[in-house]
Amino acid sequence: MSYAKVFSVGLVGVTGHLVEVEADLAPGLPAVVISGLPDSALHEARDRVRAAIVNSGQRWPNRRITLNLLPATMPKYGSAFDLAIAAAVLGGSGELPLVPLDGVVILGELGLDGTVRPVRGVLPMVAAAARAGRDRVIVPVENAAEAAVIPGVRVRAVDTLHRLVCFVRDGDPLIEPPATPPPPAVDGPDLSEVAGQALGRRALEVAAAGGHHLALLGPPGAGKTMLAERLPSILPELDDAAALEVTALHSIAGLLPPGGRLLRRPPFQAPHHTATVPSLVGGGSGLARPGAVSLAHRGVLFLDEAPEFSKGALEALRQPLEHGRIQLARSGGGTEYPARSQLVLAANPCPCAKPAGDAYCECSPLARRRYLGRLSGPLLDRIDVQVKLLPVRAAELMEAATASESSATVAARVATARQAAAVRWAPVGRRLNAEIPGPHLRQPPWRLPARDTAELRGRLDSGAVSARGFDRIIRLAWTIADLDGRTRPQREDVLEAIQLRTGEGA
Numbered sequence: 250m251s252y253a254k255v256f257s258v259g260l261v262g263v264t265g266h267l268v269e270v271e272a273d274l275a276p277g278l279p280a281v282v283i284s285g286l287p288d289s290a291l292h293e294a295r296d297r298v299r300a301a302i303v304n305s306g307q308r309w310p311n312r313r314i315t316l317n318l319l320p321a322t323m324p325k326y327g328s329a330f331d332l333a334i335a336a337a338v339l340g341g342s343g344e345l346p347l348v349p350l351d352g353v354v355i356l357g358e359l360g361l362d363g364t365v366r367p368v369r370g371v372l373p374m375v376a377a378a379a380r381a382g383r384d385r386v387i388v389p390v391e392n393a394a395e396a397a398v399i400p401g402v403r404v405r406a407v408d409t410l411h412r413l414v415c416f417v418r419d420g421d422p423l424i425e426p427p428a429t430p431p432p433p434a435v436d437g438p439d440l441s442e443v444a445g446q447a448l449g450r451r452a453l454e455v456a457a458a459g460g461h462h463l464a465l466l467g468p469p470g471a472g473k474t475m476l477a478e479r480l481p482s483i484l485p486e487l488d489d490a491a492a493l494e495v496t497a498l499h500s501i502a503g504l505l506p507p508g509g510r511l512l513r514r515p516p517f518q519a520p521h522h523t524a525t526v527p528s529l530v531g532g533g534s535g536l537a538r539p540g541a542v543s544l545a546h547r548g549v550l551f552l553d554e555a556p557e558f559s560k561g562a563l564e565a566l567r568q569p570l571e572h573g574r575i576q577l578a579r580s581g582g583g584t585e586y587p588a589r590s591q592l593v594l595a596a597n598p599c600p601c602a603k604p605a606g607d608a609y610c611e612c613s614p615l616a617r618r619r620y621l622g623r624l625s626g627p628l629l630d631r632i633d634v635q636v637k638l639l640p641v642r643a644a645e646l647m648e649a650a651t652a653s654e655s656s657a658t659v660a661a662r663v664a665t666a667r668q669a670a671a672v673r674w675a676p677v678g679r680r681l682n683a684e685i686p687g688p689h690l691r692q693p694p695w696r697l698p699a700r701d702t703a704e705l706r707g708r709l710d711s712g713a714v715s716a717r718g719f720d721r722i723i724r725l726a727w728t729i730a731d732l733d734g735r736t737r738p739q740r741e742d743v744l745e746a747i748q749l750r751t752g753e754g755a
C-alpha cells in the first residue's frame with residue numbers, strides 16, 4: 250500500500266471545512282511535496298512531521314512523498330494538520346494499518362519530539378466535523394474539553410504521536426476528555442454597585458434595550474468605566490447560534506477559559522488606547538488571530554479614553570462598525586471574522602482630564618473641541634446615545650447606597666423591551682431599534698404625529714440637531730417607549746431621547 254487518506258479540518262474565517270489529507274509514496278529520489286495552497290506553516294509541517302515520526306520510533310519512508318490537502322482551492326493556515334499528515338504518511342508507507350482511523354477527523358500540531366501540541370480553533374473545527382456527519386475526532390489532550398462541547402461527537406485525545414500509533418496498531422486506549430465541571434457562579438460586576446448616576450444608568454439601560462452604541466462623556470470620577478463594564482450584565486444571554494459563534498472566535502484566538510463550555514454571556518472587551526491596529530482588528534501569521542472587535546462580537550467593545558486612540562486605530566474600527574465583520578488580508582486569500590458588537594466609548598471633556606471648572610485645567614475651548622473632535626466622523630456619527638456625566642457627589646452617594654437596582658432587575662426590563670421591538674420589526678427582518686433605517690421611521694405607519702415631535706423639529710430647523718441626529722433621536726424614543734411599555738413613543742419619550750442624544754434637557 251503506497252497511498253493513504255485521513256481527515257482533518259481547516260478554517261475559513263470562523264467556519265470549519267472538512268479537509269482530506271492524502272499521502273502517496275512513490276519510488277524515486279526521497280523528497281516531500283505538499284500541494285493544496287499551503288501557507289508557510291504548512292511547509293514547515295514537513296520538517297516537524299518527519300522529526301516527530303523518527304523521534305516516536307517509527308521509520309521515515311525514504312521515498313518520494315506527495316501530500317495533497319483537498320479541497321485544493323481552500324486556503325489552509327496553521328499547524329493543525331500535522332497529526333493527520335503523520336498518520337497519512339505512516340499509513341501510506343505501510344507502517345500503520347489505518348482502518349481504525351476510517352472516517353475519524355484528526356487535529357493537532359506536532360513537536361519535533363513527537364508530542365502533540367494544542368491548536369487554536371478546535372471548537373469550530375469539531376463543529377464542522379459534526380456538520381459533515383463525522384462523529385469521531387482525535388484532538389490534542391489540551392483541547393479535549395473544548396472539543397467535547399460539541400454534542401454528538403465522540404472525542405478522544407492524544408498527548409503524543411506514539412499514543413496514536415499504539416491505538417491504531419494495538420488498540421491501546423486514547424485519552425478521554427475530562428468531565429465537564431459545573432458552570433461557575435455568575436459574579437461579574439453588577440449595577441447594584443453603581444451609586445447615583447441616574448442619567449448614566451438610564452443611558453445604559455436604553456442602550457442595552459435598543460442595541461444602541463453609547464458615548465459617555467465626563468471627567469474622571471464620573472463612573473464611566475463602572476457603567477460600561479456593567480453593560481453585559483443587563484444584556485440577554487446569547488442564543489445557541491450566537492454562543493457557538495462567540496465561543497468559536499475565542500477558540501481561534503486561543504483565549505477560551507479552561508473547562509470547556511459555550512460562552513453564554515455577551516463578551517466584554519476593553520482594549521487599551523495604546524492598542525495596535527492588528528490587536529484591535531486581528532491578524533498575525535498562520536491562522537489569523539481575531540482582534541478585540543471580533544472578541545467583542547455579540548457583546549460590548551469599550552474604548553476608554555477614546556480620543557487617545559491613534560487615528561489609524563479609530564479609522565480601523567469603521568469597517569466593523571459599518572458591516573459587522575472584518576476582512577483581514579492573508580496570503581492566498583482574505584479571512585473574514587464576524588465583528589458585530591455594541592460600542593461604548595468614554596472620553597474626558599479635555600486632554601488634561603481635570604474636572605470641568607477645576608482651577609488646574611487650562612485647556613482652551615478650542616483644545617477641548619479639538620480633543621473630542623478626534624472622535625467625530627468614523628465613530629461619534631454612529632453613536633445614538635451620548636450623555637455627559639458629572640462626578641458623583643457625596644450626598645448622592647449616601648442617598649443612593651441602598652437604592653441602586655441590581656443588574657437582574659434592569660436586565661428583565663431590557664429583555665421585555667427587546668421582545669417588543671423584535672415583534673414589531675419582524676416583518677422587516679430586524680430585531681433592534683438601532684438597526685432600523687431612519688427613513689423607515691419617518692414613513693407611515695411608523696411616523697410620529699407632529700404634536701409629539703414639535704420640539705425636535707424645532708431643533709432641526711434651528712440647526713441644533715442634524716438630519717441624522719433627528720433619526721437617532723426618533724430611534725431612541727422608540728426604545729424608551731419599549732422600556733416603559735408604550736406601544737408608540739409619545740412627546741415625553743421624544744424629549745427624553747433628545748436629552749440622551751444631546752446631553753441637554755429639552
Ligand SMILES: [Zn+2]
Pocket residue numbers: 599600601602603610611612
Ligand atoms: Zn483641561
